[in-house]
Amino acid sequence: MESPRALLFKAAHHLCINLGRHDKLVLEWLQDRSQQAAHNSVPSAEQQAAQRQLLMRLVAHLESMPARRRDVFLLFRVYGYSRDEIAQRLSITPSAVAKHVVRATVDCAVIFSEVRQAWLEDAA
Missing domain, CATH: 1.10.10.10 (Winged helix-like DNA-binding domain superfamily/Winged helix DNA-binding domain)
Incomplete structure (x- = not known):
């Protein structure tokens, strides 16, 4: 390991990317669920x-x-x-x-x- 500081920044960068992906996935899931709930909540x-x-x-x-x-x-x-x-x-x-x-x-x-x-x- 030549530069622990570089490794730390690289790990932090990857964590930020993963958190962004997770937030995007959660948001898409919530939007999908709200659309399903709106569709299912309309009584016949x-x-x-x-x-x-x-x-x-x-x-x-x-x-x-x-x-x-x-x-x-x-x-x-x-x-x-x-x-x-x-x-x-x-x-x-x-x-x-x-x-x-x-x-x-x-x-x-x-x-x-x-x-x-x-x-x-x-x-x-």
């Missing part, structure tokens, strides 16, 4: 119709719920208020808020179950 017309149907059933069910239960559920699940904030806002106890959230969640789970069962029957 059938999926859109099924989602619309589910949404309509949920909205109809929410409208048929008792007003207090619906308000508590929407404040908790949609707007992200805490139980204490909802209790204070609606002048009820935090345990009443919890009961309303549980009942509304169970009601919505029943709707999801019914729709899922209908989809499975349609697919068969």
